[in-house]
Amino acid sequence: GAVVSQHPSRVICKSGTSVKIECRSLDFQATTMFWYRQFPKKSLMLMATSNEGSKATYEQGVEKDKFLINHASLTLSTLTVTSAHPEDSSFYICSAPPGSGSTDTQYFGPGTRLTVL
Amino acid sequence: GQSLEQPSEVTAVEGAIVQINCTYQTSGFYGLSWYQQHDGGAPTFLSYNALDGLEETGRFSSFLSRSDSYGYLLLQELQMKDSASYFCAVREGGSYIPTFGRGTSLIVHP
Numbered sequence: 548g549a550v551v552s553q554h555p556s557r558v559i560c561k562s563g564t565s566v567k568i569e570c571r572s573l574d575f576q577a578t579t580m581f582w583y584r585q586f587p588k589k590s591l592m593l594m595a596t597s598n599e600g601s602k603a604t605y606e607q608g609v610e611k612d613k614f615l616i617n618h619a620s621l622t623l624s625t626l627t628v629t630s631a632h633p634e635d636s637s638f639y640i641c642s643a644p645p646g647s648g649s650t651d652t653q654y655f656g657p658g659t660r661l662t663v664l
Numbered sequence: 665g666q667s668l669e670q671p672s673e674v675t676a677v678e679g680a681i682v683q684i685n686c687t688y689q690t691s692g693f694y695g696l697s698w699y700q701q702h703d704g705g706a707p708t709f710l711s712y713n714a715l716d717g718l719e720e721t722g723r724f725s726s727f728l729s730r731s732d733s734y735g736y737l738l739l740q741e742l743q744m745k746d747s748a749s750y751f752c753a754v755r756e757g758g759s760y761i762p763t764f765g766r767g768t769s770l771i772v773h774p
Contacts, residue, residue, distance in 0.1 A: 596761060652709050656706060
């Protein structure tokens with residue numbers, strides 16, 4: 548099946564710093580990628596939809612100036628958590644539908660565990 | 665909008681059969697997907713049902729009844745490694761973004 552990678556897998560940073568998370572589709576092109584946030588024992592919360600060549604679409608309640616998304620190419624989307632605070636500590640996961648365009652099958656990256664001290 | 669309901673936790677013994685239910689409310693409906701997520705890992709796609717009936721893939725089967733807005737994931741010959749969270753997801757008509765349920769934690773005991 549399709550492979551999505553995420554980097555880094557874990558990051559620990561100080562409060563006030565910015566952290567960039569990369570999401571890559573390794574063997575297919577993804578014009579759309581999704582960014583999720585997940586708290587322990589909770590479901591996936593969609594943060595935003597990343598669109599190649601255009602602005603990301605953010606879900607209600609998600610600060611676009613805090614969570615910057617850039618879909619630089621057909622295989623790469625980045626999420627930058629700006630001025631991170633301890634409450635931003637979470638598991639961030641990206642996903643992409645396969646090249647056919649159907650979003651009923653999502654291929655997820657392995658996730659990034661962010662800890663803000 | 666849409667909402668999904670699934671049990672928060674299910675326990676079973678190794679070798680048994682377990683069914684995880686999912687009911688949904690949507691305005692328009694494309695299909696129901698199931699994902700598995702182990703602790704600390706990312707969700708992996710298991711199955712997708714767009715039409716009524718049972719889809720079988722090895723030990724896992726997924727069922728959908730569109731008229732009842734209901735589906736389930738059936739896991740047979742349970743193994744310890746099946747202990748994980750299982751999420752159902754639906755895509756509402758007119759949207760290309762799936763919505764995930766809260767997840768069911770499956771605990772398999774020896």
